Amino acid sequence: MVQILLKATLVTALVVALSQIFSFSIRLASGQPFTAFVFLMNSIMPVLTGFPISVYIFIQNAKLKKTTDDLTEANRLLQIRADTDSMTGLLNRNAFLDMIKQLNKTSRQSALLVIDADNFKNINDVYGHQAGDKALTAIVDALRMPLRQNDIIGRIGGEEFAVFLPDTEIKPALKIAEQLRYAVESIEFHPVEGQDYPLSISIGLTLSAPTYTTSQLMRMADQSLYQAKANGRNQIVVNQEGLVSKTNSCNNTDAA
Known part of the structure; x- marks a missing residue:
């Protein structure tokens, strides 16, 4: 006044x-x-x-x-x-896809990771949805840690996530993917007091280029993810221009 x-x-x-x-x-x-x-x-x-x-x-x-x-x-x-996804605070599916559509146009080469929490349904069935939500929150916290400032992460399904790595070639993309896998594997999760439950993720990775559409990228990454789960879970499978090659959790990512 x-x-x-x-x-x-x-x-x-x-x-x-x-x-x-x-x-x-x-x-x-x-x-x-x-x-x-x-x-x-x-x-x-x-x-x-x-x-x-x-x-x-x-x-x-x-x-x-x-x-x-x-x-x-x-x-x-x-x-x-x-x-935003209300539970995790991550981008939801539509917002994530819109963002990578824009970023992919300006990136020389990028990488898309589609991530699925292994055996997640079992947590909900045995311990209840509250324990499932607790596990998802722990996984999201672990996934955030290795990411760089410009990397994009979103929740694209119930227990499915995606990470877009702008201007990233295969070796650094594999290194980050392995850091994500290891970060989740290292979580000490207790669905009930005094009981441990191992958490892990499977990752499908595909390289991108400005000529690829968002649908093509998602399809290629989904193919790799499906292969990772079929191979036993808790691993990374790379789909590079349609050629699927396995990189399991024991491999040295720098040599891949």
């Missing part, structure tokens, strides 16, 4: 000054004297009318700005909710 009063005072002072200058110029041109009464009237009238009007206008502008800011923030939160 203090700022509004200061602004209104400055505007009123400017109006008074302009009124005095205008009145003085008119009277000087017409040969009429510029009396003290004229000076007083040129000062009082703008103050009596201009100051309250200025205060009112500034108050309305402040209210309008607050309303606009509130609407902008509400729209931002709605957009976040529309793009």
